[in-house]
Amino acid sequence: MAQEHPNRLAEWLTLLRKNIPVVREHFLDWVEAVREEPRLAWETPALRYGVYGLSGIILLWVAAGVVRLAVPPLPASAKPQATTADFHVVCANPDCSHHFVIHREFGFDDFPVLCPECKRESGVAARRCNSATCAGRWVAPQSTAEGMVCPVCGSRLE
Numbered sequence: 001m002a003q004e005h006p007n008r009l010a011e012w013l014t015l016l017r018k019n020i021p022v023v024r025e026h027f028l029d030w031v032e033a034v035r036e037e038p039r040l041a042w043e044t045p046a047l048r049y050g051v052y053g054l055s056g057i058i059l060l061w062v063a064a065g066v067v068r069l070a071v072p073p074l075p076a077s078a079k080p081q082a083t084t085a086d087f088h089v090v091c092a093n094p095d096c097s098h099h100f101v102i103h104r105e106f107g108f109d110d111f112p113v114l115c116p117e118c119k120r121e122s123g124v125a126a127r128r129c130n131s132a133t134c135a136g137r138w139v140a141p142q143s144t145a146e147g148m149v150c151p152v153c154g155s156r157l158e
């Protein structure tokens with residue numbers, strides 16, 4: 001069985017070698033015919049579809065290039081700058097202590113703001129208290145002689 005492959009290959013090569021002059025003759029005939037009647041070239045399907053295929057590939061390539069030019073990848077510096085930000089607010093009213101988030105211009109510091117819960121102007125910029133008791137709770141910092149402290153557990157806020 002294994003011996004068959006080289007034999008078959010040799011057969012194919014012989015067949016090919018035998019056909020090359022025939023193919024060349026056909027080709028020369030075709031060239032001769034086209035020289036006399038150029039329209040014939042376009043009427044040869046192999047050539048026509050070849051040209052169609054090639055045109056399609058070139059069109060796709062050009063289109064891809066145009067798209068790449070029209071939509072350049074945004075460099076990191078070109079990203080629109082954020083002009084607003086979320087601010088955590090905690091109501092300083094001890095009976096309320098409501099925590100909410102407001103969306104304002106970057107750098108906003110016009111506190112206190114209206115608390116939506118108790119409707120008082122007692123919403124202050126919240127800070128996170130990371131003590132064991134509060135575990136990251138948002139609190140309204142209290143100003144003392146030692147600095148800002150948590151009104152819930154009394155620990156200093158960094």
Ligand SMILES: [Zn+2]
Pocket residue numbers: 091092093096097098115116117118119120122
């Ligand atoms: Zn409130």
Ligand SMILES: [Zn+2]
Pocket residue numbers: 129130131133134139150151152153154155
């Ligand atoms: Zn605390």
